[in-house]
Amino acid sequence: MKTSSVTRVAITDAAADVLQGLISQHGPVMFHQSGGCCDGSSPMCYPLGEFRVGAADVLLGRIFPETAFWMSADQFEYWRHTHLTVDVVPGRGSGFSLEAPEGVRFIIRSRLFTDAEAAVLEAAPAPRRGADSAG
Structure with a gap:
Protein backbone atom coordinates (compact mmCIF):
# COMPACT_ATOMS: atom_id res chain seq x y z
CA MET A 1 0.00 0.00 0.00
CA LYS A 2 1.48 3.35 -1.07
CA THR A 3 1.62 6.34 1.27
CA SER A 4 -0.34 8.44 -1.22
CA SER A 5 -3.19 5.92 -1.14
CA VAL A 6 -3.80 6.36 2.60
CA THR A 7 -5.53 9.52 3.72
CA ARG A 8 -6.48 10.73 7.17
CA VAL A 9 -9.57 12.64 6.07
CA ALA A 10 -12.21 12.38 3.31
CA ILE A 11 -15.57 13.95 2.47
CA LEU A 48 -9.70 30.94 4.35
CA GLY A 49 -7.69 33.41 6.40
CA GLU A 50 -10.39 34.11 9.00
CA PHE A 51 -9.24 31.40 11.43
CA ARG A 52 -5.68 31.45 12.68
CA VAL A 53 -4.20 27.96 12.80
CA GLY A 54 -2.18 27.33 15.95
CA ALA A 55 1.51 26.42 15.76
CA ALA A 56 0.83 22.89 17.02
CA ASP A 57 -2.32 22.28 14.93
CA VAL A 58 -2.05 19.35 12.53
CA LEU A 59 -2.95 19.39 8.83
CA LEU A 60 -4.79 16.09 8.34
CA GLY A 61 -5.08 16.61 4.62
CA ARG A 62 -7.05 18.33 1.91
CA ILE A 63 -10.57 17.46 0.89
CA PHE A 64 -12.74 18.64 -2.00
CA PRO A 65 -11.56 20.52 -3.95
CA GLU A 66 -8.33 21.52 -2.14
CA THR A 67 -9.77 22.50 1.22
CA ALA A 68 -7.37 22.16 4.16
CA PHE A 69 -8.62 20.20 7.18
CA TRP A 70 -6.77 21.10 10.39
CA MET A 71 -7.08 19.58 13.85
CA SER A 72 -5.86 20.74 17.24
CA ALA A 73 -2.77 18.89 18.45
CA ASP A 74 -4.50 17.42 21.51
CA GLN A 75 -7.37 16.13 19.40
CA PHE A 76 -4.93 14.67 16.85
CA GLU A 77 -3.19 12.64 19.56
CA TYR A 78 -6.54 11.15 20.49
CA TRP A 79 -7.67 10.52 16.87
CA ARG A 80 -4.34 9.69 15.19
CA HIS A 81 -5.38 6.06 14.55
CA THR A 82 -8.73 7.06 13.05
CA HIS A 83 -9.81 7.92 9.52
CA LEU A 84 -12.27 10.82 9.49
CA THR A 85 -14.97 11.50 6.93
CA VAL A 86 -16.71 14.87 6.78
CA ASP A 87 -20.44 14.43 6.26
CA VAL A 88 -23.46 16.72 6.47
CA VAL A 89 -26.81 16.30 8.22
CA PRO A 90 -29.91 18.51 8.55
CA GLY A 91 -29.93 20.84 11.56
CA ARG A 92 -28.11 23.83 12.93
CA GLY A 93 -24.61 23.58 14.29
CA SER A 94 -22.45 26.41 15.52
CA GLY A 95 -23.22 29.92 14.37
CA PHE A 96 -19.51 30.34 13.64
CA SER A 97 -19.32 27.66 10.96
CA LEU A 98 -20.24 28.78 7.44
CA GLU A 99 -22.88 26.13 6.85
CA ALA A 100 -25.01 27.15 9.87
CA PRO A 101 -27.36 29.49 7.92
CA GLU A 102 -27.92 26.74 5.31
CA GLY A 103 -29.92 24.56 7.75
CA VAL A 104 -27.28 21.81 7.75
CA ARG A 105 -24.24 21.01 9.82
CA PHE A 106 -21.00 19.24 9.12
CA ILE A 107 -20.26 16.18 11.24
CA ILE A 108 -17.45 13.64 11.43
CA ARG A 109 -17.87 9.94 10.81
CA SER A 110 -14.91 7.83 11.82
CA ARG A 111 -13.36 4.41 11.60
CA LEU A 112 -10.10 2.97 12.88
CA PHE A 113 -7.34 2.58 10.33
CA THR A 114 -6.64 -0.98 9.26
CA ASP A 115 -3.31 -2.42 10.38
CA ALA A 116 -1.99 -1.96 6.83
CA GLU A 117 -3.11 1.70 6.68
CA ALA A 118 -1.65 2.39 10.12
CA ALA A 119 1.69 0.89 9.07
CA VAL A 120 1.81 3.13 5.98
CA LEU A 121 1.03 6.25 8.03
CA GLU A 122 3.61 5.36 10.69
CA ALA A 123 6.29 5.00 7.98
CA ALA A 124 5.32 8.32 6.36
CA PRO A 125 6.66 11.72 7.44
CA ALA A 126 4.76 13.34 10.30
CA PRO A 127 1.81 15.50 9.25
CA ARG A 128 2.51 19.18 8.76
CA ARG A 129 1.95 21.46 11.77
CA GLY A 130 0.69 25.03 11.82
CA ALA A 131 4.18 26.26 12.67
CA ASP A 132 5.51 24.70 9.44
CA SER A 133 3.67 27.16 7.17
CA ALA A 134 0.32 28.79 6.54
CA GLY A 135 -2.30 26.87 4.92
Missing part, protein backbone atom coordinates in the same frame (compact mmCIF):
# COMPACT_ATOMS: atom_id res chain seq x y z
CA THR A 12 -18.90 12.48 1.40
CA ASP A 13 -20.53 13.57 -1.86
CA ALA A 14 -23.33 15.29 0.07
CA ALA A 15 -20.86 17.28 2.18
CA ALA A 16 -18.82 18.14 -0.93
CA ASP A 17 -21.98 19.56 -2.54
CA VAL A 18 -22.56 21.82 0.49
CA LEU A 19 -18.87 22.74 0.55
CA GLN A 20 -18.97 23.70 -3.15
CA GLY A 21 -21.89 26.03 -2.46
CA LEU A 22 -20.02 27.64 0.44
CA ILE A 23 -16.92 28.12 -1.72
CA SER A 24 -19.05 29.68 -4.46
CA GLN A 25 -20.52 32.09 -1.94
CA HIS A 26 -17.48 32.84 0.28
CA GLY A 27 -14.40 31.91 -1.76
CA PRO A 28 -11.76 29.43 -0.49
CA VAL A 29 -12.47 27.91 2.91
CA MET A 30 -10.80 25.69 5.49
CA PHE A 31 -11.90 23.27 8.23
CA HIS A 32 -10.70 23.12 11.80
CA GLN A 33 -11.60 20.50 14.41
CA SER A 34 -10.75 21.65 17.91
CA GLY A 35 -12.18 18.90 20.07
CA GLY A 36 -13.71 21.43 22.42
CA CYS A 37 -17.05 20.95 24.11
CA CYS A 38 -20.43 21.21 22.40
CA ASP A 39 -20.11 22.48 18.83
CA GLY A 40 -16.33 22.67 19.25
CA SER A 41 -16.28 18.92 18.74
CA SER A 42 -17.73 19.37 15.24
CA PRO A 43 -15.67 20.35 12.22
CA MET A 44 -15.89 24.09 11.74
CA CYS A 45 -15.76 25.65 8.27
CA TYR A 46 -14.29 29.14 7.96
CA PRO A 47 -13.40 31.46 5.09
Whole structure:
Protein backbone atom coordinates (compact mmCIF):
# COMPACT_ATOMS: atom_id res chain seq x y z
CA MET A 1 0.00 0.00 0.00
CA LYS A 2 1.48 3.35 -1.07
CA THR A 3 1.62 6.34 1.27
CA SER A 4 -0.34 8.44 -1.22
CA SER A 5 -3.19 5.92 -1.14
CA VAL A 6 -3.80 6.36 2.60
CA THR A 7 -5.53 9.52 3.72
CA ARG A 8 -6.48 10.73 7.17
CA VAL A 9 -9.57 12.64 6.07
CA ALA A 10 -12.21 12.38 3.31
CA ILE A 11 -15.57 13.95 2.47
CA THR A 12 -18.90 12.48 1.40
CA ASP A 13 -20.53 13.57 -1.86
CA ALA A 14 -23.33 15.29 0.07
CA ALA A 15 -20.86 17.28 2.18
CA ALA A 16 -18.82 18.14 -0.93
CA ASP A 17 -21.98 19.56 -2.54
CA VAL A 18 -22.56 21.82 0.49
CA LEU A 19 -18.87 22.74 0.55
CA GLN A 20 -18.97 23.70 -3.15
CA GLY A 21 -21.89 26.03 -2.46
CA LEU A 22 -20.02 27.64 0.44
CA ILE A 23 -16.92 28.12 -1.72
CA SER A 24 -19.05 29.68 -4.46
CA GLN A 25 -20.52 32.09 -1.94
CA HIS A 26 -17.48 32.84 0.28
CA GLY A 27 -14.40 31.91 -1.76
CA PRO A 28 -11.76 29.43 -0.49
CA VAL A 29 -12.47 27.91 2.91
CA MET A 30 -10.80 25.69 5.49
CA PHE A 31 -11.90 23.27 8.23
CA HIS A 32 -10.70 23.12 11.80
CA GLN A 33 -11.60 20.50 14.41
CA SER A 34 -10.75 21.65 17.91
CA GLY A 35 -12.18 18.90 20.07
CA GLY A 36 -13.71 21.43 22.42
CA CYS A 37 -17.05 20.95 24.11
CA CYS A 38 -20.43 21.21 22.40
CA ASP A 39 -20.11 22.48 18.83
CA GLY A 40 -16.33 22.67 19.25
CA SER A 41 -16.28 18.92 18.74
CA SER A 42 -17.73 19.37 15.24
CA PRO A 43 -15.67 20.35 12.22
CA MET A 44 -15.89 24.09 11.74
CA CYS A 45 -15.76 25.65 8.27
CA TYR A 46 -14.29 29.14 7.96
CA PRO A 47 -13.40 31.46 5.09
CA LEU A 48 -9.70 30.94 4.35
CA GLY A 49 -7.69 33.41 6.40
CA GLU A 50 -10.39 34.11 9.00
CA PHE A 51 -9.24 31.40 11.43
CA ARG A 52 -5.68 31.45 12.68
CA VAL A 53 -4.20 27.96 12.80
CA GLY A 54 -2.18 27.33 15.95
CA ALA A 55 1.51 26.42 15.76
CA ALA A 56 0.83 22.89 17.02
CA ASP A 57 -2.32 22.28 14.93
CA VAL A 58 -2.05 19.35 12.53
CA LEU A 59 -2.95 19.39 8.83
CA LEU A 60 -4.79 16.09 8.34
CA GLY A 61 -5.08 16.61 4.62
CA ARG A 62 -7.05 18.33 1.91
CA ILE A 63 -10.57 17.46 0.89
CA PHE A 64 -12.74 18.64 -2.00
CA PRO A 65 -11.56 20.52 -3.95
CA GLU A 66 -8.33 21.52 -2.14
CA THR A 67 -9.77 22.50 1.22
CA ALA A 68 -7.37 22.16 4.16
CA PHE A 69 -8.62 20.20 7.18
CA TRP A 70 -6.77 21.10 10.39
CA MET A 71 -7.08 19.58 13.85
CA SER A 72 -5.86 20.74 17.24
CA ALA A 73 -2.77 18.89 18.45
CA ASP A 74 -4.50 17.42 21.51
CA GLN A 75 -7.37 16.13 19.40
CA PHE A 76 -4.93 14.67 16.85
CA GLU A 77 -3.19 12.64 19.56
CA TYR A 78 -6.54 11.15 20.49
CA TRP A 79 -7.67 10.52 16.87
CA ARG A 80 -4.34 9.69 15.19
CA HIS A 81 -5.38 6.06 14.55
CA THR A 82 -8.73 7.06 13.05
CA HIS A 83 -9.81 7.92 9.52
CA LEU A 84 -12.27 10.82 9.49
CA THR A 85 -14.97 11.50 6.93
CA VAL A 86 -16.71 14.87 6.78
CA ASP A 87 -20.44 14.43 6.26
CA VAL A 88 -23.46 16.72 6.47
CA VAL A 89 -26.81 16.30 8.22
CA PRO A 90 -29.91 18.51 8.55
CA GLY A 91 -29.93 20.84 11.56
CA ARG A 92 -28.11 23.83 12.93
CA GLY A 93 -24.61 23.58 14.29
CA SER A 94 -22.45 26.41 15.52
CA GLY A 95 -23.22 29.92 14.37
CA PHE A 96 -19.51 30.34 13.64
CA SER A 97 -19.32 27.66 10.96
CA LEU A 98 -20.24 28.78 7.44
CA GLU A 99 -22.88 26.13 6.85
CA ALA A 100 -25.01 27.15 9.87
CA PRO A 101 -27.36 29.49 7.92
CA GLU A 102 -27.92 26.74 5.31
CA GLY A 103 -29.92 24.56 7.75
CA VAL A 104 -27.28 21.81 7.75
CA ARG A 105 -24.24 21.01 9.82
CA PHE A 106 -21.00 19.24 9.12
CA ILE A 107 -20.26 16.18 11.24
CA ILE A 108 -17.45 13.64 11.43
CA ARG A 109 -17.87 9.94 10.81
CA SER A 110 -14.91 7.83 11.82
CA ARG A 111 -13.36 4.41 11.60
CA LEU A 112 -10.10 2.97 12.88
CA PHE A 113 -7.34 2.58 10.33
CA THR A 114 -6.64 -0.98 9.26
CA ASP A 115 -3.31 -2.42 10.38
CA ALA A 116 -1.99 -1.96 6.83
CA GLU A 117 -3.11 1.70 6.68
CA ALA A 118 -1.65 2.39 10.12
CA ALA A 119 1.69 0.89 9.07
CA VAL A 120 1.81 3.13 5.98
CA LEU A 121 1.03 6.25 8.03
CA GLU A 122 3.61 5.36 10.69
CA ALA A 123 6.29 5.00 7.98
CA ALA A 124 5.32 8.32 6.36
CA PRO A 125 6.66 11.72 7.44
CA ALA A 126 4.76 13.34 10.30
CA PRO A 127 1.81 15.50 9.25
CA ARG A 128 2.51 19.18 8.76
CA ARG A 129 1.95 21.46 11.77
CA GLY A 130 0.69 25.03 11.82
CA ALA A 131 4.18 26.26 12.67
CA ASP A 132 5.51 24.70 9.44
CA SER A 133 3.67 27.16 7.17
CA ALA A 134 0.32 28.79 6.54
CA GLY A 135 -2.30 26.87 4.92
